[in-house]
Amino acid sequence: MKLSICIPTRNRADTISVTLDSIISQENKNIEIIIVDGASTDNTQMIIKKYKKRFKNITYYRREKCVGVDKDISKAIQLANNPYCWLLSDDDALITGSIPYIIQHLKEHSKISGISTNYVHYNDTLDYPVDTMPASNGNKLNCNTYFTSAEDCFFDIGIHLGFLSCQIVRKDLWEKVLIKNDLSIFENNWMMVYIIGRMIMQNPSWHYIHRQCVRQRIDNDSFVNKVGIYNRQLITHVDYGVTIAGLFGRKSKVYNSIFYHLVSDRLPRNFANLKSKNISFSMQIKLFKLYFITYNRYIAFWLKVAPLFFIPNFIYIYIRKIYFYQKKQSYHINKL
Numbered sequence: 001m002k003l004s005i006c007i008p009t010r011n012r013a014d015t016i017s018v019t020l021d022s023i024i025s026q027e028n029k030n031i032e033i034i035i036v037d038g039a040s041t042d043n044t045q046m047i048i049k050k051y052k053k054r055f056k057n058i059t060y061y062r063r064e065k066c067v068g069v070d071k072d073i074s075k076a077i078q079l080a081n082n083p084y085c086w087l088l089s090d091d092d093a094l095i096t097g098s099i100p101y102i103i104q105h106l107k108e109h110s111k112i113s114g115i116s117t118n119y120v121h122y123n124d125t126l127d128y129p130v131d132t133m134p135a136s137n138g139n140k141l142n143c144n145t146y147f148t149s150a151e152d153c154f155f156d157i158g159i160h161l162g163f164l165s166c167q168i169v170r171k172d173l174w175e176k177v178l179i180k181n182d183l184s185i186f187e188n189n190w191m192m193v194y195i196i197g198r199m200i201m202q203n204p205s206w207h208y209i210h211r212q213c214v215r216q217r218i219d220n221d222s223f224v225n226k227v228g229i230y231n232r233q234l235i236t237h238v239d240y241g242v243t244i245a246g247l248f249g250r251k252s253k254v255y256n257s258i259f260y261h262l263v264s265d266r267l268p269r270n271f272a273n274l275k276s277k278n279i280s281f282s283m284q285i286k287l288f289k290l291y292f293i294t295y296n297r298y299i300a301f302w303l304k305v306a307p308l309f310f311i312p313n314f315i316y317i318y319i320r321k322i323y324f325y326q327k328k329q330s331y332h333i334n335k336l
Contacts, residue, residue, distance in 0.1 A: 001083070001108045003099065004171075006076035008164075009090035010038035010068050013047050015220070018126060022093035022215075030103055034079045034134040037062040070191035073164075077289070084114070085169055087192070091220050092165040093126060098213035102168060104210065112205040114196065115168040116157055117213035123324065124219045128331035129325070133269065135160040137261040145208040150200040150247070151254055157208055158258035159266065161193050162240065165206045171308045173199045186246060188239040189223070196245040215316050219273075229279060231284055236270075237262070237294050252317045264300040267291065271308055277317035284309060 007022055009016055023033060031254065035058065037044055048060045059079055063072075077085050084106055088094070102115065117140050121132040135141065147153035151163075160166065177183075177198040186194040200206050223232045241250070248254040271287070279287075288309055295301040 001103050001110065002032070003103055003106070003168075004032050004034055004077075004080035004081060004082040005088055006034045006036075006073065006085045007088050007090055008036050008071075008072035008076055009040065009044060010066060010222070011040045011042045011044065012090040012222070013040070013044045014044040015091040015217070016044065017047060017051075017184070018093050019090055020051050020055075020089065022095075023099070024051070025087075026094070026096050026099050026244050028055065028057070030097060032057045032059065032081060033324050034059045034076045034085075035061070036079070036276050037077040038061045038072050039066045040071070040075060044048065068305045069189060070187045073192055074174075074178060077169070077171055083110075083171055085171055087164050087167045087169065087173070088214075089165045089216075091217050091222075093215045095120075095213050095215055098211070101211065102209070102213065105207070106168075109205075109207065111203075112207055113170050113173055113199045113203045115120055115209055116160055117161065117166045117168070117209045117217050118211060119166050119214040120212045122215045123328070126217055128326050128328050129215075133185055134265060135163075135166070135210075137257060138265075141208060143210050145210075147200070147206045148204050148273075149162055149206070150197055150204065150206075153200055153206045153208075154197065154244070154248065154254045158254065159246065159262055161196055162190060163216070164192065165216060166228075167192065167196065169196065169199065170203075175200065183278045183308065186243055188242060189235050190240050192300065193240070194243045194246055200245075205310040229274065229283060230290075231291060235288060237267075238291065260300065261299060263291075263295045263298050266305060267295070267301075268304045268308060271305060272316055273320075275308065275311070275313050276320040278313045278317060 007019065035048060045062060052058045061075065061079060106140065112183065118135050121130045122128065123130060137159065141156060175196045181198060183194065184193055200312060203335055221232065223235060244258055245256050291301065291305060
C-alpha cells in the first residue's frame with residue numbers, strides 16, 4: 001500500500017517548509033507528495049524547487065490564476081498515483097510515526113472509502129500544544145471507530161470532516177463522485193465534505209482513527225486573510241449548512257446534530273477568540289445578527305454565545321495572554 005500526500009497551497013512560503021519536513025522526515029519509500037499551487041505570489045515556487053532536490057517524489061503543479069481551494073484539492077487528487085490520498089493543509093504538520101501507522105491501517109482495510117484522523121492544536125508557530133476541540137460531536141469517541149453509514153459518520157464527526165488535514169480519501173471513489181454529480185452549487189470551500197459524504201453513501205465504510213496524527217496551527221486561517229472576519233464566519237455557519245443540507249436535508253437529525261454541536265462547542269470558543277483579538281463593536285453587531293439568524297432556535301446560543309457579547313474585549317485579551325503563557329510554561333516543564 002502506497003499513499004499520496006496532497007497539499008493545496010497559496011502564499012504559504014512561511015509555513016510549507018515545516019509541513020514538508022514533517023512528511024519527509026518519517027517516510028520516503030511508500031509515499032509521494034503532490035502540491036497544487038493556486039498561483040502564489042510569494043516565493044513558494046522557489047521553496048518547492050529546493051525540496052524537490054531533497055525528495056525526488058514530489059509533483060508540483062502551479063496554476064496561472066487562483067481558482068479556489070476546492071478545485072486545487074481535486075487537482076491534487078487527480079495528479080496522485082496511489083489509491084489513497086492524505087489531504088494536508090500547507091500550514092499543518094504530520095506527527096512522527098503517523099504515516100507508517102496509516103499505511104499499515106490501509107493495508108488491513110484496503111477497500112474503505114477513507115479515514116479521518118485525530119489531531120492536536122498547537123500555537124501559531126507549532127512550538128507547544130494547546131487545548132484541542134474534540135474531533136467527535138460531544139467528545140463521544142475515545143477509540144478507533146468504523147462507520148458503516150454516512151448518517152452515523154456525519155452524526156458523530158460531521159464538523160471534523162471539514163478539517164482538511166485529517167482526511168484520507170480513496171482516489172477512485174472521489175473521482176467517481178466528481179463525474180456523476182453536478183457540484184457547482186457546492187464550490188463553497190466545503191466541496192470536500194460533500195464529496196466525502198457521497199463517497200460514503202456509495203461505499204459505506206469510513207474509519208475514524210483516534211490516534212493524534214496532525215499538529216494544527218491555530219490563528220493561521222488563510223480564509224480570514226483573503227475574505228475578512230465576517231465572510232469567514234459566513235463560510236463556517238452558512239456555506240457549511242448548504243453542504244450538509246445537500247447531503248441530508250435541513251430537517252434531518254444529522255443536520256441538527258452537527259449545528260447543535262457547532263453552536264454548543266465550537267462557536268463559543270471561536271467568538272471568544274475573535275474578541276481576544278479586539279474586534280470592533282460594529283463587527284460584533286454584524287456577527288450577532290448572523291449568529292442569531294442561524295442559531296436562535298438553539299438554547300445553547302442563548303446560554304453559551306449571546307452572553308459573550310456583553311463581556312468587554314480586554315477581559316478576553318487578558319485571559320488569552322495568561323492561557324498561552326501557562327500552556328507554554330507547562331509544556332517546557334513537562335519536557336524537562
